[in-house]
Amino acid sequence: MLRTALGAFALIGALATATPARAAGEAIAIPNHPFSFDGIFGTYDRASAQRGFQVYKEVCANCHAMRLLSYRNLRELGLSEQQVAAIAAQYQIQDGPNDEGAMFERAGRPSDRFRSPFPNPQAARAANNGAYPPDLSVIAKARNGGADYLYALLTGYADPPPGVTMGEGMNYNRYFPGHQIAMGAPLNPDQVEFADGTPGTVENMARDVATFLQWAAEPELEQRRAMGVKIILFLTILGGLAYAVKRKIWADVH
């Protein structure tokens, strides 16, 4: 019986290993970057994520929307209600129609979604040589490698190796699939000045914005893991009890 149970687990294991094998497919190996949210007990480094939001706001947001996030969500990063309201108020949000039937602009509120830099994908393409800057709301879930990939991409700009001919307006990146990316290197040293004195190196900015984007994609991560640990513990004890009950009931049969 143990043998068959082990067989069942081997089966499940085989299923599990079949999947990443396919995901690895033709992809470029993404180096593993240590993040605060790695592992089962990892949590988001709030300070890093806040700096990451600053990077997003000052750099990425010029082209990339995050339409699934609202300013109120920033409360979860540890910003106060006043800070969130102040950030929201920096943006003019289209609202309406008013009583005259016209659309109007007003200062943002915490309940508003992040304002998109372009009104629609066509406008985004037109402003970016035909390349569409993807929405970053769930980008960490939408790319193989997640935050590791984002970090690698942001720090992976380099001069093209000899023999590689670059397309018009394309940039060489060691980790982008195909190595030719339309986005120019977005982060430059000291581009963003952090209030907490963290040096504005490309690596720091990339780590912080990757942390921010990971949080944006999986805001439930901490709650999920904390709940998971409790539930697995509970089930382990229940499993022990259920096994003992089963043994007891079967004791007189074998």
Next chain:
Amino acid sequence: MAEGSGVAASDGTPRRDFLTLVTTAFVGVGVGAIAWPFIASMQPARDVLALSSTDVEIAPIAEGMAVTVMWRGKPVFVRNRTPAEVQEARAVPLSQLPDPATDQSRVQKDQWLVVIGICTHLGCVPLGQKPTDPRGDYGGWFCPCHGSHYDTSGRIRKGPAPRNLEVPQYAFTSDTKIKIG
């Protein structure tokens, strides 16, 4: 399932022992814990709760007129009352009211009455916002569904409704603006 295994023998003698009791208790806790997320998921979501305030510009509302604004999916009546209407509301002795409340306790500024436009009987929207609407016997609102009459303070005066029109939480953010919620 495990919960049944405590009563094993079919001759009717319960065989409850510590082990099965503990297991049963664990299963009970587990089932209860499973039910909670489902129930909670039906409560208002966070984006719904975040939208729970509405700003109203009151400067355009002339004396004697009223506007209806949407707040949390419900109509809110904002009425600019005439001095006569205020006078009328305050002259009524509390003893004549089914749900006694002073007019002063229901307004922040004498002329401005803000109430949720939902009849406290069974949830219809009373008439009386437009000048042409019937306003009932007391000059306030009249609910056409089951004939409840409200006065100029939104208090129930006649009909089946048990309570006065509810006053939502609101605040004057400036002389010409109120924020509901």
Next chain:
Amino acid sequence: MAIGLHNSDIKNPVIRWIDQRMPVFTMMQKEYGTFPTPRNFNYFWNFGALAMVNLMIMIATGIFLAMHYTPHTAMAFDSVERIMRDVNFGWLIRYVHMNGASMFFIVVFVHIWRGMYYGSYKAPRELLWMLGVVIFLLMMATAFMGYVLPWGQMSFWGATVITNLFSAFPFVGDWIVTLLWGGFSVDNPTLNRFFSLHYLLPFVIVGVVFLHVVALHITGSNNPLGVEPKGPQDTLPFHPYYTAKDSFGLVIYFIVFASLVFFAPNFLGHPDNYIPADPLVTPAHIVPEWYFLPFYAILRAVPDKLGGVLLMFGSILVLFVLPWLDGSPVRSMRFRPVARIAFLLWTVCFFVLMYCGGMPAEEPYVTVSRIATAYYFGYFLVILPLLARLEKPLPLPESIARAVLGGGGPMPAGAAAKPMDKA
């Protein structure tokens, strides 16, 4: 006793009153209480109960997801992310539903595998087996349509590719495809009908599961020896023996399930499905969900479009005739040394196909897929019919009780009698 009232044995007066008028309690007692069940089940026999529980989980989570989901091309993706972000415990319910589909297929694959290894499809359980294949087909349809609902890139392109399969049929192909789409491409009408059917089919599955259980309780369960119980000494009452055993298996299943949901919720998914559907851009490497990969590999192994489609459908439809392809009277592979190896090799082929299905359609995967596909069908259509004539099975045990308790020797009287005191 009044005319027409059921003669109930239940003591509790309230339950008795109900039971006399509607004997569901007597039925439960008979079918799940005292139901005589072979005493020698191993843990593979848990998987039917696990599948039942899994179906219930899918229906419960699905109903609550449907309360928040919007089946419209412009809103579907965002409504799913709203569930993940704003709905209370929405992330939990969605991840349980999403990974529940994978768990369901793991459980059902093991359940089917067990049926094939221990010959549970053989007479008199042919209809039971065929109903199971119907459930499997309905599950696949439901899972496919469910995967379309989040309206990500894989949803859209999966739907496009799978519905296009039907265009392979001559004359009526294009007509069928347009019918499925409700338009000229996968679009809003398609999404709407998929949502409607995705909500409907699980209840159809519940109906067929009911028939599956009815059929099971007529023939009784097979067992690892494949020898029918000959008397009370070979069986145990379902409760408490198998309720207890199933409960333990259920907890283990929940641990695996919870590990996925809480610590690797997107492990079995594809990142591209977090990119909103774009009808103008096909993802570089499109693959179906992992549980369709073996069948996808069979599709791609055939260079001809219609041939590939027919072979893919055939790979499941062949299960319907399996009871008649395998003419050997011996059920359990334990006593069929040659068939056992042939079947384990078939299992390997299944995993090989699963692996190849996830790989790009290039060498060596195409050739490997072809070999595995050939063996997949060869096992059913050639090996099993031949082995039924040629193989010499090992001697079968006289009875379950003999095999379990006595190892072939004389039966210890006490041990055999004891459980019967309770039955």
